Amino acid sequence: MAxxxxxxxxxxxxxxxxxxxxxDQQFQQLQMLQDSGSPGFVAEVITLFCEDSERILTELTxxxxxxxxxxxxxxxxxxxxxxxxxxxGAQNVKLACVQFRQFCEETNKEGCxxxxxxxxxxxxxxxxxxxxxxxxxxxxxxxxSKQQN
Amino acid sequence: xxxxxxxxxxxxxxxxxxxxxxxxxxxxxxxIEEADNGKAAVDFIREGRAYDLILMDKEMPIMDGHxxxxxMRSLGVSTPIVALSGNSLQSDRDxxxxxxxxxxxxxxxxxxxxxxxxxxxxxxxxx
Numbered sequence: 001m002a003x004x005x006x007x008x009x010x011x012x013x014x015x016x017x018x019x020x021x022x023x024d025q026q027f028q029q030l031q032m033l034q035d036s037g038s039p040g041f042v043a044e045v046i047t048l049f050c051e052d053s054e055r056i057l058t059e060l061t062x063x064x065x066x067x068x069x070x071x072x073x074x075x076x077x078x079x080x081x082x083x084x085x086x087x088x089g090a091q092n093v094k095l096a097c098v099q100f101r102q103f104c105e106e107t108n109k110e111g112c113x114x115x116x117x118x119x120x121x122x123x124x125x126x127x128x129x130x131x132x133x134x135x136x137x138x139x140x141x142x143x144x145s146k147q148q149n
Numbered sequence: 150x151x152x153x154x155x156x157x158x159x160x161x162x163x164x165x166x167x168x169x170x171x172x173x174x175x176x177x178x179x180x181i182e183e184a185d186n187g188k189a190a191v192d193f194i195r196e197g198r199a200y201d202l203i204l205m206d207k208e209m210p211i212m213d214g215h216x217x218x219x220x221m222r223s224l225g226v227s228t229p230i231v232a233l234s235g236n237s238l239q240s241d242r243d244x245x246x247x248x249x250x251x252x253x254x255x256x257x258x259x260x261x262x263x264x265x266x267x268x269x270x271x272x273x274x275x276x
Contacts, residue, residue: 052165083166
């Protein structure tokens with residue numbers, strides 16, 4: 001019964017993430033790739049995404065702190081983040097990156113600073129939800145293992 | 150063609166994209182090699198490696214997808230090259246076709262898109 005309650009919590013969390021626009025159908029593609037042969041595939045991809053995103057956000061912050069902004073470098077980093085967020089279904093992060101690239105193209109420093117803040121906000125909000133999701137999955141797996149033994 | 154021997158070269162600089170596509174192609178019973186930029190992909194060709202299909206990303210460091218495609222064609226590569234891009238702009242497609250690509254897929258890639266492109270080029274994925 002506890003496992004059922006946990007699964008219900010997980011389903012509700014995922015439903016809300018899709019409803020909020022945090023995730024799109026690409027995330028469902030990832031979920032379909034997870035099976036008994038690759039039980040940790042989604043967690044692996046999410047972990048990689050978070051590590052990479054935080055690295056990129058650090059670099060973006062550094063570039064924008066310079067007196068003379070290298071917009072080409074900035075755009076390259078945003079492009080990377082847009083690509084990986086698109087691949088994992090991180091919709092709001094991806095959309096924020098699209099807007100950011102627009103400001104890069106316009107060499108609009110103020111716009112880029114604002115856009116970076118939006119990307120950070122969307123990313124950290126998503127990361128928080130991902131952490132909850134993975135914690136619930138781990139609890140479900142632990143409970144199921146215990147039941148089998 | 151037997152899906153179990155179908156070999157695809159994925160040219161993509163983004164590691165997360167490679168992880169996802171690797172898994173998608175694995176599900177479709179396709180062997181995959183990977184290059185993280187256009188130059189590495191061209192070097193594979195120069196080494197004599199052969200593929201049934203090449204998936205070529207557009208924006209990459211060192212050498213982008215347009216240039217890698219041009220160089221592969223100038224080396225006599227006749228393998229279908231499918232351009233990948235996060236944009237689905239006609240101008241993007243046109244530039245890639247001019248460079249020598251045969252087809253175009255917009256990212257993110259899905260199982261359905263990959264299955265379709267494999268079938269289009271007669272590469273039975275054994276699905």
